[in-house]
Amino acid sequence: MNKYEGMFLLDNSKVKPDVAECVAAVSEAITKHGGTIVRAERWDERKLAYEIRKQKRGTYVLAHFEADPTKVAAIRNDVNLNENFLRSMVIRCGEDFPTFLTAADYEAMRPRREEEPVADVVKTDVIEEEV
Amino acid sequence: MAPNGSRAKAKDKKKRLKKLTERTPCRWCKGLKTCEEGLARIDWKNVDQLQRFVTPQGKIFSRKRSGNCSRSQSLLKAAVKYARQMALMPYVG
Numbered sequence: 001m002n003k004y005e006g007m008f009l010l011d012n013s014k015v016k017p018d019v020a021e022c023v024a025a026v027s028e029a030i031t032k033h034g035g036t037i038v039r040a041e042r043w044d045e046r047k048l049a050y051e052i053r054k055q056k057r058g059t060y061v062l063a064h065f066e067a068d069p070t071k072v073a074a075i076r077n078d079v080n081l082n083e084n085f086l087r088s089m090v091i092r093c094g095e096d097f098p099t100f101l102t103a104a105d106y107e108a109m110r111p112r113r114e115e116e117p118v119a120d121v122v123k124t125d126v127i128e129e130e131v
Numbered sequence: 132m133a134p135n136g137s138r139a140k141a142k143d144k145k146k147r148l149k150k151l152t153e154r155t156p157c158r159w160c161k162g163l164k165t166c167e168e169g170l171a172r173i174d175w176k177n178v179d180q181l182q183r184f185v186t187p188q189g190k191i192f193s194r195k196r197s198g199n200c201s202r203s204q205s206l207l208k209a210a211v212k213y214a215r216q217m218a219l220m221p222y223v224g
Contacts, residue, residue, distance in 0.1 A: 007176070007217060048218040058218065087217050110179050
């Protein structure tokens with residue numbers, strides 16, 4: 001069993017963008033092939049960067065799961081055939097899962113101009129180029 | 132021209148060139164003991180973070196522009212491409 005991080009983009013017109021249904025759709029796809037879900041949550045409902053199958057908005061679900069490496073291809077294939085899913089991304093994690101962060105967490109991490117930046121925010125201020 | 136003067140000029144030019152070609156340390160690895168710590172912070176789901184390394188259009192900045200080291204640029208490139216595939220970031224031609 002390997003550890004995987006999967007992100008799934010669901011079609012808003014086919015799956016109701018509420019929490020329970022989205023997570024259920026994803027966990028069903030994974031458990032069907034003998035995977036065990038460690039944590040699955042709705043990540044965000046947002047406007048897509050580009051249209052996919054005439055959809056302008058979509059719901060993201062992030063899942064941390066363990067699965068047999070031979071079954072992952074089957075999960076990917078299943079999700080690609082399923083019309084409820086617009087996109088999917090399954091990435092193998094190393095030894096441990098990365099910290100589970102939803103879009104709201106990322107939003108909270110974002111440094112505000114007025115406030116003092118939070119200590120553990122990634123420092124990515126633009127460097128001054130010496131010219 | 133006196134030989135002394137031209138030598139001084141050449142030295143000056145060398146200094147300027149050095150200043151131009153000097154790189155600031157990569158911002159991911161800067162001040163950390165191991166680069167891995169810093170590189171682990173590159174996250175393809177963190178759109179805000181990635182947006183600092185692309186143009187408003189969505190093109191990835193060169194290493195010269197972003198100041199990334201070779202490894203962080205490579206990881207960042209992959210992260211941006213993951214984000215594009217998931218429609219978190221736009222594709223640009």
